[in-house]
Amino acid sequence: MKRYVPLIRDRIAKLFSRLKPAATRLGEFARPYVARGLHHLRHPTRRGVLMTAAALPVIVVLYVLVLIPFTPGIGDIRKARVDEPAQILSADGKVLAEFKPSNREWVPLAQISPHMVDALIATEDHRFYEHHGIDFKRTAGAALHTFSGARQGGSTITQQLARNLYPDEIGRAPTLTRKIKEAITAFKIEAVYSKQQILETYLNTVPFLYNAYGIEMAARTYFGVSADQLDILQAATLTGMLKGNAYYNPVINPERALARRNTVLGQMVKYGKLSDAQYATLSKKPLRLDFERQTEPPGPAPHFALQLRKWLIAWADRNDYNIYSDGLVVRTTIDSRLQQMATAALRQHANQLQGITNGAWSGRSGCTAGNDLFATFMRETQDYKSARDAGANDADALKHLAADRNFMRNLCKDKTDVQAGFLAIDPRDGQIRAWVGSRDFTDEPFDHVQQARRQPGSTFKPFVYGAAYAAGAKPTDTFIDQPVEIPLAGGEIWKPTDDVPPSNRPMTLRDAIAYSRNRITAQLMQTVGPDKVARLARAMGVRDSQLDPVPSLALGTSPVTLKEMVSAYSTIANDGAYLEPRMVTTIEDRKGNVLAQFADASPERALSEAADRTLLDTMRDVVNRGTGAAIRSRFGIRADVAGKTGTTQGNTDGWFILMGPQLVAGAWVGFDDGRVTLDDYWGQGARSALPIVGDFYQRALRARLVDSRARFDTEVTPGAFETFREKLRAWMDKLFGARETPPPAAPVRRAPPRVTAPAVTPAPLPASAASEASVAGGAAASGVGEASAPGAASSARELGVPPIIGPSGTPPPQVPQQPAYPAQEPALAPTPTPDVAEPDTSGANATYTPPVAQPQQGQ
Template identity: 35%
Template sequence: MNHFLGLIRKTIIFTLLLSVAIVIGALYYMEYELPDIDALNTVQLQVPLQIYTQDGKLIATFGEKRRVPVPYDKIPKPLIEAVLATEDQRYFQHNGVDIQGLGRAALQLVMTGKKLQGGSTITMQVARSFYLTRHKTFGRKLREILLAIKIEHKLKKEKILELYLNKVFLGNRAYGVGAAAEVYYGKHLSELTIDQYAMLAGLPKAPSTLNPLANPEAAKKRRDHVLARMHEQGYIDDATYKKAIEAPLDASYHDLQTEVKAPYVAELVREQLEQMYGDSIYTDGFRVYTTILSRLQNIANVSVRDNLLAYDQRHGYRGASQNMGIPSIDNMDDWEKELRKIPVLNGLEPAAVVEMTTKSITVLRSNGDLTIIPWSGLSWARKQVNADYLGPRPKQPNQIVKLGDVVRIMPTTHGNYQLAQVPKAEAGLVALNPQNGAILSMVGGFDFQNSKFNRITSANRQPGSSFKPFVYSAALEKGFTLATVINDAPIVIEQADNSLWRPQNESHKFYGPTRLRTAIIESRNLVSIRLLALMGMPYTVDYLKRFGFMGSQLPPGLSLALGTALVTPLQMAQAYAIFANGGLKVVPYIIDNIRNSQDQVIYQARPLIACTKNCSKDTAVAPRVISAQNAFLITSALHDVIERGTAKRAKNIGRTDLAGKTGTTQNQVDAWFAGYSPDIVAVAWVGFDYNQSLHEYGAQAALPMWMQFIESALKGKAERMIEQPPGIVSIRIDPITGKRASANDPAALFEYFMLPHVPEKENMTEDTVPSYMEHDQASDSLY
């Protein structure tokens, strides 16, 4: 007996020592072998990149996971109660491990031989999601338990629950309850009802199969189970339970709602960020605030769309994209499905013609609605015979469409719909602040979904006459004046291939001796060519680099005077900003600041500022590239382009502080208008992606777009003329000779001059033109 008692005593001591050793070993393992969980205090959840306007409107989100982190104190109490009732009802009582839950799981395993329950607490799920795999093994379960205990010793319960609710996958790319509220209900988390909270709380069990989009019946059953648990545990009373259990399953997929349409901006910013930070931008929760102003971006969107559609309609209807056959009741469902496969492009919706009368058509839309298009929405559609000719005006719908035709429709301002078509031509518009280069709006094409090519930043096109102001600026720097007279007469130049180039004005007329101001206003090609010849190519090309143009963009012949350089609309906007701000070169930029997930500014733009007086010592002053006097004179001439020149249509805006220049390239391939006030520069371009004639000039195709934008952009702003700088004088001249006029000359008019170049008795002539022309003839390669 003594031996037996001694054996029991030794066994008990050994068991105690073994237990102590196991505990010590577990503690050692937890301390030194398990991952360090201190990082959970500052964990960086994968949050997508978000891009905003300068005034805080969402432009775009980039990233595979949708997540909207919500701090614990902002998570609604009913949602917390729903989660606890379903996932871990003793959460605030246990130390990370629920012994009862583990006991149930173990019993289930013994009885069935299957791992049907894991007995995991919320803390254990946090341990698993941050540090472990989802493979069901005993080793993983042990590590999960040990990690949960360690986490509970380091973090507060509220922090652990916050991590769980923001990390958990809830189906349809939604990670965390904040994102799930947006995906399934299109609302902020705080706006949901009890039944909707219960829906979200039931998803962690099987988010891919129990969500209301994949399996509505199973989702409702799971929701009702959560509500029942909440009722049993006293979180909701009888009335609330009854109302919630009877609520319909109103979940549906809600895509991320952007507030401003600016896809070309978003893509440009994304590319720049990827170069700066790499692929981490898609997961690190960056918020980027651009220089874009939402009001101006919305105006630019409408201006490009309206005017490109108007251009397209002026050139006739090209016909339906396809025909689906004869409509009948039996095939309407199939037609709807086919229409849903066709994307809506910039508000142009696909529809199929199902009925016609003598003055209207009825179309089936992708949502199943039948919409009547009245004759007023059809009568514009003259058939496009070819690029130069339109057919006769239609008199009834059957001359335009056939039954079964798949067409595009768009809403009108009167609440009706009209026939439309996706334009083949493209357009772009960019506006920037000439005082610091901030890009205020950018539209790079008709529809980003249809073409992701950004014509503002990437399309190298000939600017035509909109390039002439830079050539004239070079002339003023060389000593010419706006009163200098140059002969507008025929020129014949032998080119390198021995062919002859005979440039002409757009009117195909010659106007004789012409002052430079008049040549700019009327866009006289021959005067521009002779002026470039007088200055010489090397000087002019070198001078043009001041505006940001590279030598490789500038052709080495006299055609440069007509705008045969290859430039982007953004480059043109930057160059025109130099005139608008009085001669200083700012650099266009689109990212104002970048913030990390903790709302700390990690990047802040430091743009060059067009500052000429009272500049602070911290200001990065933009370099002066032309004199203020030169900029003033060019602006004065470009102001007259609007007042009485090729852009006089813009006088209808009713402002006197605008200046600009039209541009049309050879064969009307490109149409431009570049214009500005001291507050804003805007450049509009219209053309085809492949060199094809628009059959319209810049004043017809591009100017109306610019006018629509600038009129709305400057609405309510006081007029602000460019200031006349020192060193500029106004003198009466003879309008024919450009020489100083006598005080009593009734035909005299005033002209501005730089003080060093005030005309005395003689004015510059073109006596030396022939020698320059002879010098350039052999080397020029024109057109």
């Protein structure tokens, strides 16, 4: 390339050398004409003045012609008047939402009070029926007043309509260009609309403050009546606001609004719409407002609709549609019946938790300055900072705020409001069936399904076990339940714990996930490696949040969204194939023509089928006999389901996700401020989040929206090598005769190399240290469960009731049971017996390493 630079430079130099003489000649040719023009400017002649005067209209006409392409076209104007917002439908045909550009309800002109029409025309455009978009007399008068220093508006109703409909195309600056664009658009509107249509469109699009657009919403907001019920005084008040909504706001500026209203009444007298006697009587009357802000009903799935609006706007922009006026019909994946069940279940159980929270935060130790945590909340407010800036010390500022009851009440509510999120997905096609982002959309529009990122706790553990099964581990493989110390970068030591002491005995992976043992999971994480676990979690659906590949990731230390977790569990329920969650199936126009159809997403293999089925089968034990046993005992769900509970450090976050062949549902419960927590009992995922999912699933099964007879296929197909080996063994047995083989010796098992286990006296608990106990009130009881892990997200006991304590104050020895599914209802299929392996206790005095990949240094 360098060798061409001199050549290019020479060519450019030659080009300029050729152009220079031509430029010189052009300058010499133009010089006399320029000199002559300057001379005429200094010494104007009558002819020159006349030519200049004649040229000005030509220049204006040319300027107008140039601006025409920059104004809305006739087609756009016709489309704007239709004003058909996109309609959002559920999968079963129910209306979920309408995407309106504002808080507006369109009413025909016949349903608008004639007093409003008379007041509008008399005040804003008394020659409305005489002009064709521009009142030239009024425009000229406004121009003269403006030039004399008294600025005056000259826009007609049609021009104002043009400005209201197309603020971006016409502009907002008080310039000549804007006025010309406004006039051009007004001419186009008059060519398309009749005068009655122009009035109707104007009155339905004009803004009136407080998010009220159009005369119907204005009438409701300021006077509590419909547009057809407005009397003369009310119509005059609303018309007076059009000159300046904020300046003549009758709520905060009643004196100005009253004076302006009487001015409108005077205009109605001037143009024959009101008699002098009526004016004399009416002008003395007060405003008499009945003000109330109008809010749009949130609809049955408001958080879902909010996310869908963002997606639909992007789709419409790409395909040249308007979601506010093109009458689009969007068919979504939401099932309105499941949505209603999810909303009811979440609200009911979250309200119960709110009652518990209110009790905990009441009294002297609750929302008072004497509570250290609440005092911290008070110091973080702007009111406290303002008090300090004014010179008050800390104690005086807190005392002053504590005396303000409204401040304390609002701060307490803001910090101690229990929040929750819920999501349900069909794992067979990735369609989202129910989405509840908070307890109440009106009070809390923040979406805890897609926007909130929280630590998932033990609900992250299946990714660790899935990675282990993919590497060759089996549910019967064991680790020693012993103290664990894992060195971290910087010389720190991580010591995950459980809420029961270590037994120093083997525990199978099946039991470890059922009872959510942190020590076993941490050892398995070291064997598999954090990088592999993070990659698997991303492949299965945790694709938007950052996952830190560190040992504590096994217990869910990296914040994620509920949508990601439910999507990942849907992958588990779908034989390890990830499907991107879907919200929309088709988009149609107002006539029913299909504009776009969205097929199911292509499956992406995240986990091998064999490993996924093994993982799914072991997660059945979580609800059969483990930390999620309340699904069976409390809610009586007998369908084939699997799931996982989760609780983070200090009971900050409660999680539960339940998987069925046709529906995966998950819930999160907590507070917006993570420093506020539930107590050790109610804060556990099995008591905070599980009831929401259990209640929802119970309702769905009873309504037969989910088939209780559907079952997971967890039969693991043997590979080619295993098949060949079995055939060879059968052939050898047939050829040489079957020989009795002794039972295999227990393999020698060793703990992972990066886990140190100091000598500890064996605890009196057996290998699994757990059993399922039936407790009055429903939930299963056990002496084991999820426990806190210092320095990381961890979990606590999640079995639905406190542990059984022996007379000596320690949990009594328990024998693991192998429960079968409870008997099905008569209408259901016969109940199969789950494939549950007995805990492997043959290696009670030995250790071994399962056949999984060893971690690399530094993982």
